Amino acid sequence: MRWAWALLLVMLALPSLAQERSAMARVDLAGSSLTAEGRDKGKPRPLELRLGLSGPVPYRVYFLDGPPRLVIDFREVDFSAADADALAGRSLVPALRWGRFRPGWSRLVMELPGPYALRLAVQNGLQGGAAGAQVMLRLEPVPQAEFRSRGNALSALWDLPEPSLPAMSATPRQNQVLRVALDPGHGGHDPGAEVGAIRESAVLLSFARELSEVLTRAGYDVVQTRNDDSFVGLEQRMTIARAAQADLFISLHADALPEGQAAGLSIHVWNPDSDDRAARQLAARHDRSDLVTGLDLQGTDDQVAAVLMDLARQQTQPRSEAFAKFLLAELTRAKVPMHARPVQGAAFSVLKSPDIPSVLIELGFLTDPRDRANLFNPEWRQSTSNAIAAAIAAWSQDDAVRAGLSRR
Ligand SMILES: [Zn+2]
CATH class of the missing domain: 2.60.40.3500 (Immunoglobulin-like)
Structure with a gap:
């Protein structure tokens, strides 16, 4: 211990x-x-x-x-x-x-x-x-x-700043621009999926930059967990989002297709009990990237912090799930080819922020020819980015209404 x-x-x-x-x-x-x-x-x-x-x-x-x-x-x-x-x-x-x-x-x-x-x-x-x-x-x-x-x-998650007394943190980010944390997966010594000379980490970085532009034009603040081909640990990604007081966390991936699995875009929200084999495989693969550097961050989730985080997540989880639904609606409307199970629960640890609604978008599978072609198609990228922006707009309105109701 x-x-x-x-x-x-x-x-x-x-x-x-x-x-x-x-x-x-x-x-x-x-x-x-x-x-x-x-x-x-x-x-x-x-x-x-x-x-x-x-x-x-x-x-x-x-x-x-x-x-x-x-x-x-x-x-x-x-x-x-x-x-x-x-x-x-x-x-x-x-x-x-x-x-x-x-x-x-x-x-x-x-x-x-x-x-x-x-x-x-x-x-x-x-x-x-x-x-x-x-x-x-x-x-x-x-x-x-x-x-x-x-x-x-x-855990950095619990390395909270000193309280600003006596103001008692009376500065909720109301009436402020919604801030979105974009998290292009992998990077540095962890390229993610590789197909020939194509590296998932590079594909995601350029997609994140385009999406960031679309979101900025739509009036949102955007922070990225990485802006170049460097390695960023999983907890560090959440810490960056938290330090930036992000309202929403979107992790982007385009992994290798697990054998025998369908292709298409899929949306993942946190579910510790996820028993889906493919999701488990992906989660294991992703979490391993932190182990590579010798940072076994499992230990930082001490038992108690985990329980407390679960409690906080009880309130955040429905908000993440609601965002996933808006994403599904907008992406479907934009005719983006979706996975047969478009919204899935997964135990990706990058989704574990207790207080920031978080989703992971598997944009497609790099090993699937159609998905790969989409990822390199500017029109597909544009319409996917637009759909994500539309989903953020619809979700944030809905979320504000719900927050108002629950405060009454
Ligand atoms: Zn990935």
Whole structure:
């Protein structure tokens, strides 16, 4: 467990979250406190933080250094009605802040009087069957050498920026131009499918550039995960999209046709349970490209992050699926030859972003003569790009309406 040092402890309360995803837990100041053990002799003392909540929530705990801080990320707690400075025992620590951190996430940051270690973290239901829960953390002072702050080894997905307090990230990208992350697959030492001198990585890069132009003309912001023939790891592709605050992630591929499979364009959305043989083969092939460089990123998806990502994805997944439907409608309207199963679930790890709707478009199979001819046909590329742009337009309208409905 080489990740154990970085990830200290997490408590999960999945059933309650599934039941009341819309009802966010609220913090209850009356049931919350910070206490210190022993007499104040001017040295850091063991601390106990209790947080009363209206219901159990998943959370994770870790430390940051410079100055030493305890961070708790919740999914999700409404802190808006409670002033952190009003917490009983607040004066025991140099600083305490909490609030909404980003959509779906809340964060508590407690500056510590010195280096500490987490000794205990529990989330209990309240006594007597009352609704609500209490998170209790017990911290003990440790020598600096034993202070385990979170390094950069955790998955980049969870290497979130510092919260912008007290604004509480009140800058959703509403009324802003929709930003699309285009991800031409492969690159560098990973050419993808090869047919003679044709390399999938090069075909995808030029398609992405054309599509990028079409989208830019249609009024969208476009970021590309790669702009040249360089290798970009799978997690890095998602990180680039996240750093750019992309609203939509589109990965582009044109792989070799698995033997005995039909050709044509297909759209893939995340499905961890996908048992489709061809999709599994493709997924295995793609994920291997990261292993080639010795970056076995499987480990960075620590168990807990995976569970939390699954929770976040519960909200993103329907949006990805909706986009796939709009894509199918527009591509069909444009008479782009489609695969017999045009929309498929797949366990492509590049689709795993928990909060950015993501699809992978297999533009066609380079090994199939008709698909290959299409990929080199400017008219096909143009109409396919136009159809993708039209699908983005239709989806984003529909998505905005749904978002408005769910906020009511
Ligand atoms: Zn590919």
